[in-house]
Amino acid sequence: MSFRQQLLRRKPVDAFRTDATSAPEGSALRRTMGTFQLTMIGIGGTIGTGIFFTLNATVPKAGPAVILSFVLGAVTAALTALCYAELASAVPVSGSSYSYAYATLGELAAVAVGWCLLLEYAVSAGVIAVTWGQYLNELTERLFGAQMPAAISAPPGAGGFINLPAVILVGLCCLLLVRGARESALVNTVMVLVKLGILVLFLVVGATGFNSDNLQPFAPMGVAGVGAAAATIFYSFVGLDTVSTAGEEVRNPRRTLPLAIMFALLVITAVYVLVALVGVGAQPWTEFEGQQAGLSAILEKVTTAGWPGPVFSAGVVVSVVSVILIILYGQTRILYSMGRDGIIPPAFCRIDPRRGTPVTGTLLVGGFVALIAAVVPLEQLANLTSMGALVAFAVVSIGVIILRRREPNLERGFTVPGYPVVPLLSIGCCAYLVHELPVDTYLLFGGWLVLALVVYVLYGRHHSRLGA
């Protein structure tokens, strides 16, 4: 087989389906989850650090018109979610967009998407774990007037040796994931309820400080400001795709996956748009710049009561744990699929017969994420996460079109309405947001893809099961 043929070889949809259903008892993932839990996974993996802090970064760019940026982000998320729902219902495997790319565009595209997902999941989990350590510090400062010493709570370069809280958190999440997907989903559900609870608290308390004068002037920075803010805001919407990594662990996946994606999308969009509205209504747009502590600062301004601020901060600490847990979950499942295809070593797809989870893979992912969180002083990687996600989302939308043409009669549990307009619009929206990202993100991303290619040429190309 020539190199070119290797790069373009596709894995047939049927082969994915057989993989997902034919593994012998004990060496397969277990189907234990239903629609509710899966919706909670979608919400858990999406509402994270973004919404709590993004207004401070974006209102100075767009003014009160940031509400429109949120709508633009939501529309893009909705379009891509529809495309995910169709492919997830046609190819319900744990590899998510990596697998869809493999089935539609071939091995090279699949590898590239796999590496995009590493940015969207593993790298972003490391960054979020670091941020979590900061929230924890802010909370203990607030409640007890004390912080952890920087030596053990900050990475080298940021005044410390190791970020211990972040490492411990990642470790605990991995232990839970090793125990079982069901147990993890349960703990996640509790945290998601806390998360939604504090956002409702923000809405209720924040609404008492709503002043429509604050909405004037509505778009002081014009259309360009709205677009730039939307690219940043999109980060808050990243994560819905995690639902599709549970394809081999839910009952009745053809129905459950699309439903859960849609339910999670509705909840998230409603919450975000309302939070943005209440946020910009609560204080003049010029006051967002440089404001620390995000939404909880707004809360404290609006009310004289002492409790909402600290309760909110405590809620954020709990809620961010669920994002990390779910991202780690999704990452292990994607690598599980890649390992099964031979693209990466088989250690990632070994299932522990007693627990029904990829124990070795989970520990490897945890080690990698903990390492990032422990020693890398990363702050601005959010854009890289969005870049990885947007590219993967665009590939999924392209995949919808390819699969419709190539396999029109394939059984699908859900089909995108308004085909082909919706997938085309989805590609367009992703391209627009990618275009709005800063130049240094492009450079880092380019370097990352080169690394992906090198690893593929040295390993995946020779071990791919399609070559056997």
Ligand SMILES: NC(=[NH2+])NCCC[C@H](N)C(=O)O
């Ligand atoms: N695969 C993921 N879930 N990545 C990180 C998503 C970040 C999340 N949307 C947030 O606002 O913090």
